[in-house]
Amino acid sequence: MERVKRNERIGVIMQTLSRKPSQVVPLSYFCELFGVAKSSVSEDIDLAQATFERYGLGEISTVAGAAGGVFYRPKPKKEAVEDYLAGLCRRINEPSRILPGGLLYMMDFLFNPVDTQTMGEIIAAGYAHVEPGAVVTMETKGIPVAMMTARFLNVPLIICRRDNKITEGAVLTINYVSGSSDRTIRTMSLAKRLVSGVDKALIVDDFMRGGGTAKGMHELMAECGIEVVGTAVIIETEEPAQKLVTGCRALLKLKSVDEEHSAVHIIPAWNI
Incomplete structure (x- = not known):
């Protein structure tokens, strides 16, 4: 599988989460989609969260546990x-x-x-x-x-x-x-x-x-x-x-x- 650049991964993560507000998306979904480890996806999500906050686009939260993942909620400035x-x-x-x-x-x-x-x-x-x-x-x-x-x-x-x-x-x-x-x-x-x-x-x-x-x-x-x-x-x-x-x-x-x-x-x- 062709290596996906970080900026591309972050763009896809932000688009995916914003299209599914308040829906938990498992980290494994992004791992399989990009072919990277969970640690890399977690770093990508941290950067996406910082971008959301900086521009008042909403917030990204994580859910721990086997059924956990990450979800987006709108939070307009x-x-x-x-x-x-x-x-x-x-x-x-x-x-x-x-x-x-x-x-x-x-x-x-x-x-x-x-x-x-x-x-x-x-x-x-x-x-x-x-x-x-x-x-x-x-x-x-x-x-x-x-x-x-x-x-x-x-x-x-x-x-x-x-x-x-x-x-x-x-x-x-x-x-x-x-x-x-x-x-x-x-x-x-x-x-x-x-x-x-x-x-x-x-x-x-x-x-x-x-x-x-x-x-x-x-x-x-x-x-x-x-x-x-x-x-x-x-x-x-x-x-x-x-x-x-x-x-x-x-x-x-x-x-x-x-x-x-x-x-x-x-x-x-x-x-x-």
């Missing part, structure tokens, strides 16, 4: 997160986003792969330490960011629905009260097979006003015997100040939408 969220605020603060009724057009960044990956990476980094066993969201607009969050955490995505499908098998359904002023009774369903073996969940959604949907997901997880270890949303409104769930973290805070004067005021809210 505070400055990078602040710059991204500030830029996102500038985009959302454009008057052209205001829709009739004081609503905001958000579909372009909620379904943009670059944005959803960046937001998912930020949220995943903020909750990796609590080790959720799944990411839970409500259909439909929260799915892309929740999916990216689940990918970076290497856990399954669980989608709660407003109705159930025959193809989902047995479902658990609850009624919950919306967080809006009309206090509407809504329905939320979840396929039981999705939560098999899950003991801890991270809730991720796109928007929170009163917190009714998030509270419904909390209640649905409780019915399944699953502990909710965190709740994160992309945008949270400033009013009402008292939400139906506590401890929620938001990437952005919507302070006001003035339809009459075509003004939007949204600010970064995520604390590293």
Whole structure:
């Protein structure tokens, strides 16, 4: 086998780990791939880790033991997160986003792969330490960011629905009260097979006003015997100040939408 240079090995290691976030890759995999000893691979990983840290690309950790190996987790720098969220605020603060009724057009960044990956990476980094066993969201607009969050955490995505499908098998359904002023009774369903073996969940959604949907997901997880270890949303409104769930973290805070004067005021809210 042709000898592989160290810089080539480090490049392959960084690419392999970054494409498999939070997945343990055995050292033996790299040893066989490059035809080198474990000691050489360990030195390569140390250099890759230093590079990740220097440029704020994430962190590489090792797992000891026979089933051990090495894995990558995103850990964006505070400055990078602040710059991204500030830029996102500038985009959302454009008057052209205001829709009739004081609503905001958000579909372009909620379904943009670059944005959803960046937001998912930020949220995943903020909750990796609590080790959720799944990411839970409500259909439909929260799915892309929740999916990216689940990918970076290497856990399954669980989608709660407003109705159930025959193809989902047995479902658990609850009624919950919306967080809006009309206090509407809504329905939320979840396929039981999705939560098999899950003991801890991270809730991720796109928007929170009163917190009714998030509270419904909390209640649905409780019915399944699953502990909710965190709740994160992309945008949270400033009013009402008292939400139906506590401890929620938001990437952005919507302070006001003035339809009459075509003004939007949204600010970064995520604390590293």
